[in-house]
Amino acid sequence: xxxxxxxxxxxxxxxxxxxxxxxxxxxxxxxxxxxxxxxxxxxxxxxxxxxxxxxxxxxxxxxxxxxxxxxxxxxxxxxxxxxxxxxxxxxxxxxxxxxxxxxxxxxxxxxxxxxxxxxxxxxxxxxxxxxxxxxxxxxxxxxxxxxxxxxxxxxxxxxxxxxxxxxxxxxxxxxxxxxxxxxxxxxxxxxxxxxxxxxxxxxxxxxxxxxxxxxxxxxxxxxxxxxxxxxxxxxxxxxxxxxxxxxxxxxxxxxxxxxxxxxxxxxxxxxxxxxxxxxxxxxxxxxxxxxxxxxxxxx
Amino acid sequence: xxxxxxxxxxxxxxxxxxxxxxxxxxxxxxxxxxxxxxxxxxxxxxxxxxxxxxxxxxxxxxxxxxxxxxxxxxxxxxxxxxxxxxxxxxxxxxxxxxxxxxxxxxxxxxxxxxxxxxxxxxxxxxxxxxxxxxxxxxxxxxxxxxxxxxxxxxxxxxxxxxxxxxxxxxxxxxxxxxxxxxxxxxxxxxxxxxxxxxxxxxxxxxxxxxxxxxxxxxxxxxxxxxxxxxxxxxxxxxxxxxxxxxxxxxxxxxxxxxxxxxxxxxxxxxxxxxxxxxxxxxxxxxxxxxxxxxxxxxx
Numbered sequence: 001x002x003x004x005x006x007x008x009x010x011x012x013x014x015x016x017x018x019x020x021x022x023x024x025x026x027x028x029x030x031x032x033x034x035x036x037x038x039x040x041x042x043x044x045x046x047x048x049x050x051x052x053x054x055x056x057x058x059x060x061x062x063x064x065x066x067x068x069x070x071x072x073x074x075x076x077x078x079x080x081x082x083x084x085x086x087x088x089x090x091x092x093x094x095x096x097x098x099x100x101x102x103x104x105x106x107x108x109x110x111x112x113x114x115x116x117x118x119x120x121x122x123x124x125x126x127x128x129x130x131x132x133x134x135x136x137x138x139x140x141x142x143x144x145x146x147x148x149x150x151x152x153x154x155x156x157x158x159x160x161x162x163x164x165x166x167x168x169x170x171x172x173x174x175x176x177x178x179x180x181x182x183x184x185x186x187x188x189x190x191x192x193x194x195x196x197x198x199x200x201x202x203x204x205x206x207x208x209x210x211x212x213x214x215x216x217x218x219x220x221x222x223x224x225x226x227x228x229x230x231x232x233x234x235x236x237x238x239x240x241x242x243x244x245x246x247x248x249x250x251x252x253x254x255x256x257x258x259x260x261x262x263x264x265x266x267x268x269x270x271x272x273x274x275x276x277x278x279x280x281x282x283x284x285x286x287x288x289x290x291x292x293x294x295x296x297x298x299x
Numbered sequence: 300x301x302x303x304x305x306x307x308x309x310x311x312x313x314x315x316x317x318x319x320x321x322x323x324x325x326x327x328x329x330x331x332x333x334x335x336x337x338x339x340x341x342x343x344x345x346x347x348x349x350x351x352x353x354x355x356x357x358x359x360x361x362x363x364x365x366x367x368x369x370x371x372x373x374x375x376x377x378x379x380x381x382x383x384x385x386x387x388x389x390x391x392x393x394x395x396x397x398x399x400x401x402x403x404x405x406x407x408x409x410x411x412x413x414x415x416x417x418x419x420x421x422x423x424x425x426x427x428x429x430x431x432x433x434x435x436x437x438x439x440x441x442x443x444x445x446x447x448x449x450x451x452x453x454x455x456x457x458x459x460x461x462x463x464x465x466x467x468x469x470x471x472x473x474x475x476x477x478x479x480x481x482x483x484x485x486x487x488x489x490x491x492x493x494x495x496x497x498x499x500x501x502x503x504x505x506x507x508x509x510x511x512x513x514x515x516x517x518x519x520x521x522x523x524x525x526x527x528x529x530x531x532x533x534x535x536x537x538x539x540x541x542x543x544x545x546x547x548x549x550x551x552x553x554x555x556x557x558x559x560x561x562x563x564x565x566x567x568x569x570x571x572x573x574x575x576x577x578x579x580x581x582x583x584x585x586x587x588x589x590x591x592x593x594x595x596x597x598x
Contacts, residue, residue: 001397006423011403013408014418019448023384025417032419034384037336044419046386050426078440085322085333089388089432090305098300102308109312119313120322120331120343124305126427133388135345135434174444244426 463528
């Protein structure tokens, strides 16, 4: 079973059960969005890292802690939100060295503090495989969460940074979640849709297009590639944790792009456009791509 | 390292990072408690079930789903709260049978609906061991969350139901979270402290006493034992998921106890009293008990 099929099951079996108007985005986006107080919506995300899947046995626990936090913060960033609080599930083998556990907790606390994030509770259990789950709550101004489903025909498609090679370079362990960048983009470009890139642009672009009932039309030559990466690797490598956003042409200006790039020292690249829905979620240089994206689950 | 040492690390390294007054209970209770809107506080809990630790390989996935939900609901109940919404982390081996996954999602959705609980998102990842984490958010009237730390000298100590033998009888998979019971008790007995029993009365009673800076003075002969259980098993078996509460004597009446027992078909037993802090967290018939509680983690 593929990850998307599992998410499909969740969508099928988990009925909302909330009062009408309370849930504005359920399963299928980077975060769920729920009405909070008069001013804000609550965004909620949950990401798990498993030894052997998301990091190799022997990875220093500081790096694991950092990645656990960053993947969750990246989801909150993608909604245009600000992190608020989190709970941790720490499932570890009984014989885990004290030193390893201690370093993990210390690093997670220190990193969380940098982002003004409070870790307020959780669970510690014994498990055969080290499995870490962080659930993160964030806030976003009421009605302002940036969903995957908001893209419109003719919107421009942008990505931040350079894609590909994150496993090889170790960047999947050390990337910076694009929180400040996302807030700046939300404010200045008013994107119609935004998400973070975890499964590769090919896979994630398709998801955004499907959610918006459109097709994403990508130009291979425009895709910003990390050093030493071919196009295929840049499009399918996964774990980029850059932002993918669609922007109505009237909200874009070269001046603002230059401003962004200077302010954050980060490229913002036009890679395509949203077009009316055709036979595919995503086209690469006018054709349905032969490559498949990165799958965290299943084959 | 023991579970309590890990929780100690969390307490040490996870600084609150919230505005003063926003967090009213952090690490160390059944739920964290955070200011929500004008009327309510938010209670947050997170529990993980691992194959091999909390259920055996081959346990029907409906039963696993039911237990996952129930252990989390039990934590919300213990705060006097009402469940609101949840996110799920589903970490499973790549080869998990479709049928098993499907039955899990269907059962979790169905059970959640019974409690008016919305499952709004989550994560699906590949893992060597089936590891399921549910994070649950609930609401409780502002300032009314029942903490472990509220017990006072001379308070009466009660437990619901009968303790022990839950692994043998399978009750650890099929127990009913005491949500309605907890709300009734909160309203009618105004307990000074409450928690759910997951690690056995000996262990959990000690935790409540420590949090309240008192000693719990238990009478072994008063402890309600499940059929076929000796006192030791009743006190240390773990996974009872009954309620442990302390009640100021002036809030108690036999009439109310009879009402409770009739309404819910559930025993409410006086098992001891809170006394000034002595050399031990908990005394059993006046002595420091030789037995140890159930440890989900470590030895």
